């Protein structure tokens with residue numbers, strides 16, 4: 271006799287359960303943690319490089335870098351002064367998932383740090399679906415990508431807690447309608463905190479640093 | 489691009505529930521996918537045959553129910569289906585909206601054959617094998 275078994279279970283629930291476990295570990299050690307997501311080349315690593323010196327002596331930072339193959343970004347984070355810098359090679363996978371962060375946390379003595387920065391694989395689609403267990407998701411948009419990205423990648427723009435708009439030094443050279451961009455953001459993620467800045471000139475970085483420091487102290 | 493691990497998760501969830509129910513075979517899986525969750529049915533079907541091979545879900549049929557997107561206007565409470573051009577509320581033009589439906593992605597139910605189901609027993613095994621038939 272055939273039987274129908276009701277399930278109603280979220281497909282990504284295995285990842286979500288492990289993400290919860292990651293969160294518990296991070297909280298137990300008293301860290302604030304962010305998951306930085308962006309398209310390739312938006313400036314995730316550049317922002318890390320610019321953030322670390324501004325936090326030196328105040329905040330102890332561990333960086334976990336997701337990369338398909340190399341350890342270039344983890345090396346850059348270490349050179350910029352990260353107290354610890356762990357590389358995760360995804361072996362081709364286009365996003366980090368909770369399992370991978372779990373493995374990276376195993377390599378860190380979490381109590382030694384105040385802030386955990388995770389740099390996700392450069393990709394505007396898949397990382398949005400895989401929660402890692404970090405406190406806040408931060409999306410880094412950048413001017414050369416174009417002002418239509420919120421409309422084309424709504425899944426990513428909808429889910430984040432903070433938005434950095436990087437490379438504003440390029441605004442004079444690139445047609446980028448800021449109100450069109452921001453209308454798209456507002457439609458998907460009303461009121462999301464936004465940091466327009468330039469890793470090149472340093473403009474706008476203070477507000478970003480203040481936000482991090484406030485969250486670390488909380 | 490992550491349809492392979494996703495297909496694995498679907499199988500894991502189905503097998504866990506099937507085993508709990510003492511099923512001998514999983515024949516159908518009913519999945520609910522919201523329009524906003526960007527999962528490609530065809531890729532899941534593509535991986536399914538390989539991934540389910542050798543399990544009690546081998547050969548099971550996949551059914552996809554697509555849920556349309558629905559937004560809720562936070563200013564006037566209007567619920568509406570967005571068009572492709574704009575997400576703004578058609579009644580009051582507000583852009584303060586949230587997703588009310590369309591981002592779901594879940595395994596709703598599975599159809600199984602249980603051990604007392606005659607169709608699932610090989611011929612001749614139906615008689616004299618009380619142990620196997622209990623519940």
Ligand SMILES: Nc1nc2c(ncn2[C@@H]2O[C@H](COP(=O)(O)OP(=O)(O)OP(=O)(O)O)[C@@H](O)[C@H]2O)c(=O)[nH]1
Nearest residue numbers: 309310311312313314315316392436437468469470
């Ligand atoms: N003009 C300008 N260029 C920038 C800025 N920030 C970063 N860049 C440049 O953008 C390029 C990519 O920066 P990365 O920091 O490597 O980008 P990423 O997001 O880490 O890239 P992946 O890890 O490969 O996805 C580099 O050439 C940076 O020098 C900025 O504010 N202005």
Ligand SMILES: [Mg+2]
Nearest residue numbers: 314315343389
């Ligand atoms: Mg990088």
Ligand SMILES: [Zn+2]
Nearest residue numbers: 561564577580
């Ligand atoms: Zn309205």
